[in-house]
Amino acid sequence: MRKSFITITGLLAATLLFGTSGASASPEDVYYDQVAEADATVLSAQPTTNFGADDILQTGRGMRSYFRVEVSGQVTRIVLKLFPLRDGAGSKLYLASPGWAESTITWATRPDLGTFLGKTGGVSMGQAVEMDLTSALCGPPPVLFCSPGTLDFALTSAGGVTQYASTEHWLMAGPRLVLYVI
Numbered sequence: 135m136r137k138s139f140i141t142i143t144g145l146l147a148a149t150l151l152f153g154t155s156g157a158s159a160s161p162e163d164v165y166y167d168q169v170a171e172a173d174a175t176v177l178s179a180q181p182t183t184n185f186g187a188d189d190i191l192q193t194g195r196g197m198r199s200y201f202r203v204e205v206s207g208q209v210t211r212i213v214l215k216l217f218p219l220r221d222g223a224g225s226k227l228y229l230a231s232p233g234w235a236e237s238t239i240t241w242a243t244r245p246d247l248g249t250f251l252g253k254t255g256g257v258s259m260g261q262a263v264e265m266d267l268t269s270a271l272c273g274p275p276p277v278l279f280c281s282p283g284t285l286d287f288a289l290t291s292a293g294g295v296t297q298y299a300s301t302e303h304w305l306m307a308g309p310r311l312v313l314y315v316i
Contacts, residue, residue, distance in 0.1 A: 165273040165314045167215070170246030172236035173201035173300045173308055181265045186236035189303040193225040194295035200239060201301075201309045202228055202231035212250045212271050214287075216254065216263045217307035224254035228264065230288040245286065253292050263298075264312075285311075 156209035174186035178196035207211070215225065229248035240243075251270050254263045272280035287309075289298075301308030 140196045140230075142207065156217075157293055159199060162186075163314055164316070165211075165312055168203050168205065168313050169310045170201040170203050170301050170308050172219050173199065174192055174236050174239045175300075176197045176239060176241040178269045181241040184238060184240050186239060186288070187302060191289065191300045191309070192295060193289045193291045195291060196241075197271070197277045197295070198210070198227075198241075198244060199289040200233075200234060200245065201287065201289075201310045202284060203309070204284050205280060205311065206282045206315060207315045209272070209282070209313045210268075212280055213263050213312040213314075214263075214265045214267055215310050215312055216257075216289075216301070217299040217303075217305065217309075218257040218259055218263060219303075220259045220299040222257050223294035224263075224292040225289040225296050225298075226253050226256050226292050227251040228288045230291065231284040232284065245288070247288050251287075254312065255292075257296055267311075268315045280313075 142218035164219055173191055174184065174200050175188060175192045176185065177183065177315070193199055216292055231248060234243070234245050251267060254265060257263050271285070298309065299305050299307040
């Protein structure tokens with residue numbers, strides 16, 4: 135009973151703080167949030183320490199964050215949603231190499247960065263950050279379908295420290311993909 139109360143309270147607090155999915159949905163759109171199944175920050179100053187259980191994802195000098203999200207179904211649009219915990223310079227988003235685990239990833243074992251997907255721009259606490267990834271991750275028009283599978287991402291610094299909620303955060307506002315389906 136206590137855990138259910140905490141879960142509902144966390145969801146309510148996240149909704150009040152960050153709002154519902156505002157990825158410009160129209161009434162005929164069908165979408166759902168797919169929360170990251172794994173996330174962690176790695177620090178160059180502590181190259182062999184794992185921070186997978188932390189409730190904050192950080193980017194900054196010598197800091198990177200990784201997260202993994204599963205995409206399934208006939209998805210036609212993908213929007214990344216992050217929840218800043220304080221004002222910051224923002225982050226750069228990349229695809230990342232797979233094969234890492236939340237419980238073991240460190241700076242020394244971090245995956246390689248892949249394709250650059252974009253920048254968040256400056257972020258403000260309490261304002262969810264959204265980035266439409268459809269053109270980068272889905273097939274070309276006119277048949278725009280996104281392949282199902284696991285997507286690994288990396289966040290790096292865009293200048294200065296930026297902090298986001300991880301999946302372990304009490305707000306339950308970890309990184310997620312808003313997946314639009316047919």
